[in-house]
Amino acid sequence: MASPNSYKLSCSIPGHEMDVRGLAAAFFPDGAFTSVSRDRTGRVWVPNSSPDRGFTEMHCMTGHENFVSCVCIIAPSDTYPRGLIATGGNDHNICVFTLDQPQPLFTLKGHKNTVCALSSGKFGTLLSGSWDTTAKVWLNEKCMMTLQGHTAAVWAVVILPEQGLMLSGSADKTIKLWKAGRCEKTFTGHEDCVRGLAVVSDLEFFSCSNDATIRRWLVTGECVQVYYSHTNYIYSLAVFPNGQDFVSTGEDRTLRIWKQGDCQQTIRLPAQSVWCCCILPNGDIAVGASDGLIRVFTEVEDRMASPQDLQAFEDELSKTTIDPKTGDLGDIKMEDLPGREHLEEPGNRDGQTRLIKEGQNVEAYQWSVADSRWMKIGDVVGGSNQQTSKKVNYEGKEYDFVFTIDINEGGPSMKLPYNVTDDPWLTAHNFLEKNELSPMFLDQVANFIIENTKGHTLGAAAPSAADPFTGRGAYSSAASRQTSTNIYFPKTDGVTFEQANATQIMAKLKELNGGAPGEYRLSEEVLESLEKLLVSVCNPCASEQPTTEQISLLWKTSHWPEDIVFPVLDILRLAVRHPQVNDSLCGGDTDDGVALCNHLLSLMKPQGRPANQMLALRTLCNCFSGWRGRALLLAQREAVLSHAADLCSVCNKNIHIALATLVLNYAGSLHGQPDLEAKAQCLSVASAALESVQDKEAVFRLLVALGTTVASDQTAQDLAKSLGVMSQIAKYTSVTDPAKVGECCQLVLKELQ
Template sequence: MEASYKLRCNVVGHEKDVRALAPTIFPLGGFVSGSRDITARIWTPNEHDIDFMEAHRVSGHSNFIAAVCVMPPDDTYPHGLIFTGSNDSTILAFSLESPEPVLKLEGHTGTVCSLATGKFGTLLSGSWDTTAKIWLNAKCMMTLSGHSAAVWAVAILPEQGILLTGSADKTIKMWKAGRCEKTFSGHEDCVRGLAVLSGAEFLSCSNDATVRRWLVSGECVHTYYGHSNYIYSIAVLPNGEDFVTGGEDRTLKVWKSGECVQTIAHPTESVWAVCCLSNGDVVTGASDGIIRVFSTCPDRVAAPEIQVAFEEQVAASTIPTQIGDIKVSDLPGPEALLNPGDRDGQSKMVREDNSVQMYNWSARESRWVKIGAVVGSSGGSQASSGKVLYEGKEYDYVFDVELQEGSPPLKLPYNIAEDPWFAAQNFLHKNDLSQLFLDQVANFIQEQTKGVTLGQAQPKVSDPFTGGTRYVPGSDSSGSLPQSQGADPFTGQGRYIPSSGSASSKPADPFTGSSSYQPSASSSSTQNTYFPRRQFLLFEAVNPAQIMGKVKEFNEKVEPGLKLDVQKVNDLNTKFTAGSLSEQDLPMLVSLLQWPADVLFPVLDILRAVIRQPAVNQYFCSTGLTSLEEVIKYISPGASAPNQMLSLRVMCNLFSQSTGEKFNMKHRDTILGAAVNCLQGSTKNIQVALTTLLLNYSVSLVRTPDEEFKPQCVSACIQVLSHPQLDPEAIFRILVALGTLLEDDPTSLAVARSLDIQNLLQPLSNHPEPKKVSECSTLLLSLLS
């Protein structure tokens, strides 16, 4: 029997989860790691012992590192490059000579969570923005669009120019020359990792706890079972046939000849990353921030006392497993450990005194190895640690919510760190439910009970903090959701009815229903109704009394250094309600942007209302990046839905003055990058605000043409239009933006055709309601043809 893997050493240095690993070429036998502590580190083997030492540390990202890879040496970089992908949506490249990045790659609008390198300096990246990008010499050569959810994994096959992408949409796609040649289906959950065996075969691992072996012709030739939870990472051993995997079940598994031959439990919740070194040693990165190296070579394994200490640490750890339906008294006692296991890694729960202990069978050592005490989990299933995947993202809970008996349940995702009220608000917006259910849903979340039935009674809508009437950002005074589909969200007027085309009738504005809309004289009479658009769309101010009521309430709760004195609050209340804020009041308003995120939404609501005033608009723009950064950070993923929506509305309303329009155009890359990035998992109101922002950019480009920015804006619009769950009003606005950009512009038309926009427009041309969506789509198809 071949030697089993044993602990070689613990590599300590990172302060948070180690999310990514890759073997290095220089130094030989070393590896690079990327972490949530926002650093990447290169580790090299010590000359005189079996440990590793930190040889190089690099930083430069503004958020955690999710992917790393190594570029082989070339004439410019004789020691190669280290590439890191981050939650800040960028990719940085580092040389061994400097801790500062030598290259910065920008273009993704979501977390860059996977990287791979190929021949001739090619880099392939995958992102939460659902795309993969091909880079050469720090330039994006091509964007691969086709997945409907995050691209968690990428790989490059040797010699053939074939690229692979694995996605949260449960599929793997094979690309050649920028075209999707084949889609591999079979996994029942997110594809999290890919590993190339040869030019004709590859492996994939998934959140469905399986590994699959594929032929490039499309067949799945084998499925490997062994993990009991998400498999996050997979790597091929030097023989090119066997492999290792790591996952949420806290284990590293070694697979040889199609079988799991060894399972190594870790004293931590997740084994995020694995990689294989050229000498056959295996490296794991885990959620406790520790890197562990395992070896089969007797000369490279740790001393016996260190091995024992590692086993004791594993045995002393706790395993979150939901056992509420299991009677502890029914579990077997220690005598059950006298019988051998059926397979390596087999788990067994054993009752010991008043506790439950978990053991794994080690086929190599022919014994049961204690891996920890079993405790109740915070959610999930018996086979999980509480994390549940929904729409490509991980949550602590995903509840089933039944609206009516016999109707399919709706999914309510929730993370413990979230405010229950914002999670409830997101749920209502996404499912177009009445605002009257808000408190009932939020209270249900707090009760942490699986399953709920919302009754027909309409509970009183109250503020969870005061018991008074709830203030809902962006709503009318009654706290209701926006009017029925097709109503104008700015004026509250009824559904837009397209012009009959009569010569005597003036063209109506498709957004407000008024006759003030003046289309381009060069357009045909049919096209006049929609584009090119020459007026910005702005969000009106509502409910100043309710907004200020919230400001007063939250002012009593913030820490002393952020609190305004009562007189200043009263002055702000008087002036905001009367619409008479002066330039002297603006520093105070900007200072309120420093409030904590969970109480910031009324401040953003004030700002988006008053920024239409020339003095406020001018002041905001004069403070430059300081004010912009304060607003942009609440657009980014992770911010609450109300803050995202209101921040987008602030940027829309900046267009109301020429100063603000110039400011938005100057900082367009920063603004649009953050805005498009918040599309995933967005609510209806966020989608409408985002598409209004893009529409305003298109109007600005009609007024002041910019040949460099226009194709970028077209690309951003098409990216938004490809979102699978876009609200009809948002679809309409993005179509008008595209029509405005493409009308009488051959260059923009060519860009749109190259991005295959026709396939997106064709089904929309038959969209049932509102009619304006199908009409706009038909007009755009006519333009493109």
């Protein structure tokens, strides 16, 4: 039985598909609250009627074109008696919703980067904060003023009860007090980014920071108290109605409950980032985390979860793995750990952590004052890269995987060998041909390979003297192992996709042409012309150069139906590397270049075919090999990177590598240029991609893109810091397979220090 005033799990609420980034208690219906997520939706949750526990989704809001970062409730008015819901997102927009329809009532545009903080005040006033370093004041669907003065992203905003006073907290480590659009005071004291603000009264407020502290301030400028307990970044705060007690959440995986100035209870969650929290009207606490779940905690016994659900929550927590390098374990020493007998001694405070040896493993336990016992909170691992390079022998060769494939029900099983360095689409094509199977199974087999190998980086690391992108010898082995010698960035020459098997590409094109609809079927003459083009662009020593007619045929054929166009896209991908093709399709008549760009972007729709998405991205990357292609893509940068960012959440290793390469090529083209807005988009897309990608090669290319963007550019470095890049990539410093990931990560962090 719980001790008095201790919080326990009430319920877990599934529904969101990605991180829950914002929560806010609603005015209507009673007991409801709103959540927003990286899955681009906002949702309204209402409590189930007694005796049922939990919440039911009442309303889903869509309208953002990218991740949703924050939410606030606009108080009821005569026009909107149930209030409004405002959400901010990575698409730079603020959407305002009613409870009557899923689409926005209206959209506020004006910020130039992610809107990451919102606060509402009297008379429908809305205050927003953005990565563009500004805060904006909105009223009656218009931006009334822009608050300028911070030098980095504005992570937190709040409107104080006293009319006209507003606060903004920034990655520049300061908090500013604004009145009538003017900065009245700047508060200093935090040693890292300010991530959250919360109102105590007309005269006081709280702030939290990446420096793992919470501060209580008077609006006159004095810091009256500093609170220590968290061991990592603190992301959010919420204050109880009494104005004294509060809760906080952070990157140390915890919700902490503060009463009378002390941390009275620590609740650890089975998720790395506990992004947000809010206090519900009945005093319960809702928290949102990186695992996509919302969890509600209560100190009222009748609302606590069943014993079975509480045990399930504890079991889930005990199975998590904790990397000691993340700082989640505070100042615990790893050496000379005791055995299980250490758990027979009670802890001295709630949330205290102990590590013990259990056989060859290390387990972490946390003291629960409420239950007077040690609770297992996870297994401690030595590092984030636990994979090995075991190979499977098949037909005399070694492979990373050998899958058993059952295509026909009741028919014989077939073996499909695969190495993670292979192209899944080409592997699938070869498998179908070898086993005389219909090409209609191509997508099915390729997607099977992708799904069953995602996240794996098996096999030996590239030789130390190899080019980190191509594997070709280009660097001295002595330099490549020294992180003090930067062989990785800035990288200003474009990275392209060169690998090709012209015979297989043409075989697939002819095969698909045989079944193409009549109006799309190509004559033997056209096929021969395309084959000649392919040979000429794949062979640098070819005597024949691409002709205008061949280029025109390639462009026309690239508009084949989406289910059969991928071999043509492969030819296009190779062809744009050739100077004549690059000049013709990317330049010449400016409209031709824009048409090429728009066509490739149309193939990159998130709901499109993975093969087309990947080849369109690779084609864009290869366009950088010519000056006309580079000029075209720089001119179309905003649209291209926006469409590319939409593919971050697609679970496909090859798409992620192509996406990372595209960002890298943009970073290289922008290096040494003063275009901060363009660099901000590169950093933003790279940051978003790092949230999703698992493949180490994609991670490496994103790290090089970051390094190239910030190298020798203080403004870009400050912007990267304000986006939280340092904390985002720190986990890669210990990666040793491949070594280039850890080395490059260390160099990027060194550049940002």
